[in-house]
Amino acid sequence: MxxxxxxxxxxxxxxxxxxxxxxxxxxxxxxxxxxxxxxxxxxxxxxxxxxxxxxxxxxxxxxxxxxxxxxxxxxxxxxxxxxxxxxxxxxxxxxxxxxxxxxxxxxxxxxxxxxxxxxxxxxxxxxIHFYNSTKSGVDSLDQMCSNMNCGRKTRRWPLCVFYDMINIAAINAFVINFFNMNRANQKL
Structure with a gap:
């Protein structure tokens, strides 16, 4: 990073x-x-x-x-x-x-x-079709982070970075869990 x-x-x-x-x-x-x-x-x-x-x-x-x-x-x-x-x-x-x-x-x-x-x-x-098909991951992550955000108002930039890391880790955990459940044919 x-x-x-x-x-x-x-x-x-x-x-x-x-x-x-x-x-x-x-x-x-x-x-x-x-x-x-x-x-x-x-x-x-x-x-x-x-x-x-x-x-x-x-x-x-x-x-x-x-x-x-x-x-x-x-x-x-x-x-x-x-x-x-x-x-x-x-x-x-x-x-x-x-x-x-x-x-x-x-x-x-x-x-x-x-x-x-x-x-x-x-x-x-x-x-344009290729660009739209390959940029969707970042857009999806941004949308999911805005829906489920743990960030708080702060003036300290290290804390902002920490909040973003927590948001991204939570989304990654959700995606991994979703694929593991899907592979095991279980529902969420």
């Missing part, structure tokens, strides 16, 4: 998000796995760094529209109709821009997907 200690974090000259991606992926380097990330971590330099042979990892993640590598045509929504998709390809990287509704454009960056394929039933890009 890598703790963020504010200004005291030594990032070795890297931007904070790049530093944490590299630290958190140390244990899976070279395994040819995919890393799904949200827009705080996703950037073109991170994608290029994780593609190198020393990492050998692919990424799929939402990307912020204010990143300098995102072309302005991909974020302009005035002239686009709802449900339209734009793809941008650069070597191993694929950038997709999907207009979900009148006010929202979803942008994702992928080094795993090399072609711009659209799902036939939903008319959404396959990259």
């Amino acid at each position: 890598v703790a963020h200690i504010g200004k005291g974090t030594n990032t070795v000259g890297l931007p904070l998000s790049n530093y944490y991606v590299k630290e958190l992926t140390k244990t899976i380097r070279g395994s040819k796995r995919n890393v799904t990330m949200d827009n705080w971590f996703t950037s073109v330099p991170v994608a290029e760094a994780l593609l190198k042979p020393s990492y050998n990892l692919t990424i799929v993640g939402t990307i912020r529209k204010d990143k300098p590598q995102v072309p302005p045509e991909m974020i302009c929504s005035r002239n686009r109709t709802v449900g339209t998709t734009m793809f941008c390809f650069d070597k191993e990287k694929t950038l997709v821009s999907f207009k979900a509704n009148n006010k929202k454009i979803v942008s994702l960056l992928s080094t795993m997907h090399q072609e711009g394929s659209i799902h036939p039933e939903t008319s959404k890009p396959e990259i």
Whole structure:
């Protein structure tokens, strides 16, 4: 576990998000796995760094529209109709821009997907379907922690971390118990 200690974090000259991606992926380097990330971590330099042979990892993640590598045509929504998709390809990287509704454009960056394929039933890009299928674990954990939270109001950050650890341990115990009961064909 890598703790963020504010200004005291030594990032070795890297931007904070790049530093944490590299630290958190140390244990899976070279395994040819995919890393799904949200827009705080996703950037073109991170994608290029994780593609190198020393990492050998692919990424799929939402990307912020204010990143300098995102072309302005991909974020302009005035002239686009709802449900339209734009793809941008650069070597191993694929950038997709999907207009979900009148006010929202979803942008994702992928080094795993090399072609711009659209799902036939939903008319959404396959990259979005893959992202939604792989990010659900974090969303489920967040939802379960908000439903069953042992945290208390405090000004001390170590206590906040402790409360989060207790919440996550309780969810993990529930999941393990659920699978053990399911394997034994018993009901909860």
